[in-house]
Amino acid sequence: MRSGKLLGGLVACILVMLFALAGVGGASDMGETVKQACSRCHSTKRICLNVGVKSTEGWKSTVTKMVSKGAQIPADQIDAAADYLSGLAPGDGPLCQ
Template sequence: MKNAAKRMGLVALPILSLMVAAASGLAAAQDGRQTVENVCNRCHTHEPICQNLNRNEAWWHMTALRMINNGAPISQNQAKDAAIFLATLKPGSEPVCK
């Protein structure tokens, strides 16, 4: 019985870890969407953002850090969340390409 419980725990732990990771990724994407809508769009129209939706997370993160260096009022965490959000979008996606 103890071995069965131990095996069950060994199976459940990775599944739980994946669920937590997925939930945190979803939260980051939601926060990133809010950052893009409320902060990035203060200075940028949808067009340049939409034109770069084929970029990866690292590119978006470097771009957001460059914006911080230029005075954008966002935190490092907001920059990362925005990068995660934008990297998940396909070209032409809403709400970015309205």
């Protein structure tokens, strides 16, 4: 009984760690994608200025607008890019460097 609980706890711990790692990896990939796709026409400072200001919905409409101008973000990644942008802390990430 006791060891079964311990094992369960251990498995849960490992799962949580795996999810955390996957989350960090995914976010930094999106950071690179956004940085590359969004620095073609204007500096990423323009985006940095809006970090912490726009909501997820706001970012979704901004990214959609930029994609319609020619930003290279696949349509199925617009949501992920908006989530990434709205999740950044002001002054944070590759967009503000």
